[in-house]
Amino acid sequence: MNWIITMVGAATVMFILRDVFHTLWHPTRHGGLSRMVMTGLWRLASRLSPSRRAAGLAGPLGMVAVVAMWACGVAVGWALVYWPHMPYGFSFARGLDPTEHSTPVDALYISLVTLATLGLGDIAPTAGWLRIVAPLEALVGFALLTATVSWVLGIYPALTRRRALALRLSHLRRAHLTEESLDTASAVALIDGLAADIARVHVDFLQYAESYYFHDGLGNTSLAHTIDYAAELGQSVRATGHAAARNSAAVLTIALEDLAAVLDQRFLHTGGSMQEIFRAYARDHNSRGPA
Template sequence: MSWAITLMGFLLVAVVARDVFHTLFHPVGHGSIAPQVMKLVWWMLRSFRSDRRIAGMTGPLGIALVVLAWGVIAVVGWALLYLAQMPDGFAYSSELNPAGRHDVFDSLYLSLVTIGTLGFGDIVPATPFLRLIVPLEALFGFMLLTAAVSWVLQIYPALHRRRVVALQLSTLREARRANPDLGIDSVPTDVLTRLADAIMEVRNDFTQYGATYYFRDVEVDASLASSLVYATELASEAEGSAYPQTRLAGALVTAAVESLTGLLNNEFLGLDGDTAAVIRGYAADHRHRPR
């Protein structure tokens, strides 16, 4: 029986380690625990009205719950490793009441203390195997904390880049609406090419940091879900220009938008339709209407 408990413990620890690696460090950030937690939080907070700012807490709350899930599973995994060796594999402090000991509680307690690197020393490993894995859990706890901080530091720059693209589109749209006599040829081609580059960078961010999809931007002008449709309008106008440079720039924007919407559809939306349908679905999923 102890070998089965040990195997289960190792499997749980391995699941957490794999998920942290694939979520944070793999070139394509596809974990198993993190996406499911983010989707669950996204689904739960959709029950709030669209004008409630709490709906914009999906991303931060999801990140916190993912880290919590990693910690809980890791604690349980190591506790199972300790439980298989209880009580003979450990030395207990003389101050502990033998009548108050409980193998399951002691295993969870030791796991929590160790992963938090507290090290009270009231329960001490006595066998070579345990003297090896207990410090490893402390190292894992430090790694998990570092990974959580690194994840946050990676996600928010990606969100900043996405919001900048949305604001660029919103600003350009409003500027042209204020000056309706300015056609697409009045827009410098380098503005369009830089826009295409920025959209491709956003696509790469969604590939590497899929959790960023579940951050809802409440401000309409800063929401790519709301503003992306204007990129297709710009591209369509540019591809109809009499100037080859403008047509090429428009084609670049079109290709970038199609690449982005293809990723969004495959990874998050799962819709049957063209680029326009995916853009509408993306906007609706984030409680916006294409502008």
């Protein structure tokens, strides 16, 4: 029975570490637990605040909740590994009665102390294999802290790129570009730049899927608010007589279709056309559309 509990604890730790791996390091996957937490908070925010005031907190709170879930899961898993082997596999400081300090709470205490790399030493493993397992938990705790910092440092630049693209599209919309101005060689550089920016946002949604659950507001920094203009701009350029500009517009359209595909596959699940997916994206982020 003791070893069954130990194996359950080890399986719990491996399950959490798998979720960490798929969330932070796998370029095209999204951890199952982290996705459930982020999606759940996003849906809850939309229900609590139809005007999306609470949605601005969904992303940051979701990241905090995911990290807390990972830490608690690892701590509980390792506690299940330690508990069946207490008190005989551990040494206790003077003044501690081993029979009174061998409860599940004490096992969780040992796990938390080890995970946080505090090393208090009042209860320490003495069994050979436990002396190997305990430092491994400390290494996992250090790696989890480092990974969390890297996650934060990676996701906010992705948000910056998305919002910068939205703002650029807003500027272009307000400039009221005419077909004559688009039927020039300068339009090629403009469209190529937009296609490249959209491709970067596409990669960000793959690499940092959690960034979807960060609300960009209802203004011109919201990609859900402005992405439809990129499609309109591509159609306008394709109607011109400039061959190079038409080729660039074709590339822009493909980039938009790929972006719509990843939005639909990962978040929206509409199965519709590019225009329908972008409308669903706008609704999910409560975009008011252009003025």
